[in-house]
Amino acid sequence: MQSIIEVEHLEKRYNKKQALKQISFQVRPGEIFGFLGPSGSGKTTTVKILTSQLRHSSGHVQVLGDDPNRSRHAGFLSKIGVLTDNSGLYERLSVHDNLILFCRLYGVPDRRIDEVLEAMNLSDDRHTQVGKLSKGMKQRVTLGRAILHEPAILFLDEPTSALDPVNGGRIRETLREMNRRGTTIFLTTHNMEEAEELCDRVAFLNHGEISALDTPQALRLQHGDRSITVTTAHGKQVVQPNAEGAEYIRELMRRGELLAIHSNEPTLGDIFVTLTGRGLQ
Amino acid sequence: MNFSMRRFRAMVTKEWKDATRNPQILLNAGMPILLAVLFGQRGFEPGDLAYLSMPVLIAISVTGAFVQANMIAEEKEKHTLRALMLSPASKLEVLAGKSATTSLFALIVCAICVLVSGIPPVHLGYVLLLSFLLLLIFMALGTIIGLIARTASESSIVGLPILLVFVFGPIFVPDFDLPALMEFVHWLPSYQFVLAFTELLQDGGLRQIAGYLFYLLAWAAGTGVLSLLIYSRKRFDK
Structure with a gap:
């Protein structure tokens, strides 16, 4: 497979407003691809289209060889992990209960919870009610849930926005480790240091259009x-x-x-x- | 649409754990029991046959509709439905998990209401069948309410008029001389349930309640199809 995500001339219109204007890009297997842009630039719309949450207006989209518009099936959804800015947790349940639900839904062995909790530095909080956790800890539980089934592609929307530098660094290390083991990561972020540190290539999205796409180093050399x-x-x-x-x-x-x-x-x-x-x- | 028993069981386990810690759901479940206790204290006169069905009707309607509505509306409010929909769980498995939990709640609440209110244990099989059909209707209504409401607390507000019409209509309207309203109440499945229940208390059998059973079945099918239609068309891409 040449590209794990393939997008050509993608357009999305909401009534009269055009959210995405003929954007095209490819993401290669094993790559960390950064999608950078300010609020309202179309990042979340793109992620929603790629993860089968939203239908596009026109253009061609393929994720793992499937059209996400027609791929709302267990096979496709088992291969992707998604962390959006408003992914919710069951606040009355413990961390463990939140994760075990998704273990069962994905058909993943329960022991995977221990690995994820360890990676997220949450082992001591496994029996804590989620509602009693700090925002940063909740973010780590949400990320843990997204990687529980070791997806082929991980879509992350601002994964470290609510975290302190220590935990943010820990999450980035986890993401790098997952990437080393073959997970492709599609990352949207405002955090330039994070993008520079993690991404193999980045695309700049502005008013629904891609204005640049290259490696961070190449962009620095071109515009530096x-x-x-x-x-x-x-x-x-x-x-x-x-x-x-x-x-x-x-x-x-x-x-x-x-x-x-x-x-x-x-x-x-x-x-x-x-x-x-x-x-x- | 595929259906996995493993995922269904996972949903039921989660729903049960969450619901038993949810004060709003526990309040919805506790209210019919409290009313049944009061009903039991009051006792009943020989002419009160229709009133005997009230604890069961209230138990099924309040738990069936409100517990279901609360569970669905809260998933939307807290954005957990999005996480479920991005997992391999199908919409059918998610709804079935919620409905099974609601049924379990309704069954327990109904059994307690029957015990504490002193309803004579007649024709239990038919009573169960009638109650099951009524539960299906109220769960379907609860699903629709949950999909309309934006938050869990809003589901109580949206559901209140339905509770007033479907539950208090058959209880109070017959006591007043309001022919037009009575004509409307006559069409309600809850009123047909009361009539069927009264037949059973008067030692009626299948022959006497067959018409009511078909009527409730038609309502269950209609509301069930409507709720599934709304549920399946409801996307989470707003």
Whole structure:
């Protein structure tokens, strides 16, 4: 299989409003694909179409070789995992009871719960009522539920938005581990550091259109400023990457005045602003 | 549409655990029992035959409709229905799990109501059959209410007029001289249930209640099809 997700000229209209305008992209097996864009850009609509929750207006969509419009069957749904921004939990039930329901629905052995709880750092809270957990802990339970059946593709909508840096890092490590074991991840996020850290490729979505699609490194090189900032005791100075700049840096080093040196690569957020004229928040 | 017993059992287990910890559902289940206790305290006169069916009617209607409506509306409100619909569980398995739990609640509440209200144990088989058909009707109505209501608490508000018409209509309207309203009440399955129940208390048999059984069966089929139609068309992509 060349692509695990294939989207061509996808359009979605809500009455007169066009949410997606002829977007096309492919996601390769084993890839972490980032879908970046501000609120209202069409990210959630795309995820809903790809996960069979929403019918598209026109275009061609294939996920795992199936059209999601016609794939609302147990076989297809067993191969995907979804974490949306408003995935709910049964608040009166314990963490374990929430997960065991989905173990039984997916036909997964109960012992898988232990692995997931361990990965989500929730082993000590397995018998805690979900309603008594913090927002971040609930987010981890929801993510645990999404990966319980080890799906071939995991769709994640802002998976670490409610988490503190430690738990956010732990979740990212879990996602990387799942990806190493072959799970393809389709990630929508506002968090540029997260996208840079996790994604093999990213697409920028703006007003329902894809304005750029490439690896984070390639985007930085295409849209970047190749200058270098050097810091000395007298302050910061921007140096161009040419023979004159190299000589200047060498001189600072020789005199022992160089305190720090940084390349001026733009962040993905900077590139997004350059391309679309708007921020990601 | 496929149906897996494993997934159905998982749904029933979850629904039962959740419902037994849900104060609103426990209140819905407790109210008919309280009314049945009061009914038992009051006793009944020989002319009160129609009133004897009331504890059963209230138990079935309140638990059947309101427990079902609450369970469905809450799944929508808390966005848990979305998670279920994105799992291999089919819509039919989800609805069957809820309906089985509601039936279990109704059965327990109904049995307690019969015990505490002192209804004479006559023709239990026919009473069970009539009650089962009535439960199907109220569960279908509960499903529709749950799908219309946006939140669990709204399901009580949406369901209240239905409770007033279907339950209190047959109880109170016959006591007033309101022919037009009585004509309407006559069409209600709850009133037909009361009439059938009265026949059984007067030692009637299958021959006397056959018409009522078919009437309730037709209502159960009609409301069942309607609720399934609304349920199957209801998407979660809003």
